[in-house]
Amino acid sequence: EAVIRLFNVSKRFGAKLALSNITLDIQKGEWLYVTGPSGAGKSTLLKLFYLGEKTTSGQVLAFGTNMNRLARKDIPFLRRRFGIIFQDFKLIPNRNVFDNVALVLEARGEPRNMIDKRTRNILRHAGMDKRMDAMPASLSGGEQQRVAVARAIAGQPEVILADEPTGSLDPKSAEIIIGLLSAYHEKGATVMVATHDRDLLARKKGRIIRLEEGRLVEPSTGEGGAP
Numbered sequence: 001e002a003v004i005r006l007f008n009v010s011k012r013f014g015a016k017l018a019l020s021n022i023t024l025d026i027q028k029g030e031w032l033y034v035t036g037p038s039g040a041g042k043s044t045l046l047k048l049f050y051l052g053e054k055t056t057s058g059q060v061l062a063f064g065t066n067m068n069r070l071a072r073k074d075i076p077f078l079r080r081r082f083g084i085i086f087q088d089f090k091l092i093p094n095r096n097v098f099d100n101v102a103l104v105l106e107a108r109g110e111p112r113n114m115i116d117k118r119t120r121n122i123l124r125h126a127g128m129d130k131r132m133d134a135m136p137a138s139l140s141g142g143e144q145q146r147v148a149v150a151r152a153i154a155g156q157p158e159v160i161l162a163d164e165p166t167g168s169l170d171p172k173s174a175e176i177i178i179g180l181l182s183a184y185h186e187k188g189a190t191v192m193v194a195t196h197d198r199d200l201l202a203r204k205k206g207r208i209i210r211l212e213e214g215r216l217v218e219p220s221t222g223e224g225g226a227p
């Protein structure tokens, strides 16, 4: 069962062809790596799924819905089905750790006691329950990313999109982040990780696809060729 399908998708920014004629199915429960050099189109690919960008041509189906036909009012509901993680964390700087996670649930109108319970629970899983009152700037990069993962998971999304989630982290922190994502994946979520980090590919098994200059290319032998 495919959760996301792309048919002949291209994306152009002015004269730049960022993605060229991509056809791809992502199965429910899959762990998928998107590899390729910087500028290959990895971030752009992930953005198409939740309408962070629109295709120039071709179709993206997410959960059976054609993104070209999704009404503007339905975009927030689509986005709730994704948990998104960025290399630079994107925590809200003037909110503490607890609020960064809880706000996702508040935005959905969840009851207060449920928000508190789930936020504490998830921060405990992420090993950040002792830092719930801390402001993001006082945390290390690895800690900030643990909070960002907790926030992405809090709404129990079906699909996690992680764009270079370990790109700015030390190996130990990277391992913690992949561990958290793996635990969520094991509960049945689909996880897509864009990365050019070879170590990451060795750390956790999954399907590997590779972009080069916007084209999907067959990975070479072994673990997918040079990142």
Ligand code: ADP
Pocket: 013, 016, 017, 018, 036, 037, 038, 039, 040, 041, 042, 043, 044, 045
């Ligand atoms: P990657 O994530 O693999 O590094 P990106 O998807 O970020 O690659 O970028 C693919 C190409 O598209 C690059 O040449 C990049 O400069 C270009 N690009 C991405 N976003 C934009 C944008 N908003 N405007 C113009 N060009 C863009």
Ligand code: ADP
Pocket: 118, 121, 122, 125, 126, 150, 153, 156, 179, 180, 183, 184
């Ligand atoms: P516990 O039994 O330890 O209280 P559960 O496993 O029932 O916790 O999960 C409680 C909440 O924490 C759920 O919302 C669940 O999605 C979340 N959760 C569970 N495991 C993880 C994990 N590894 N990373 C992040 N959140 C998790």
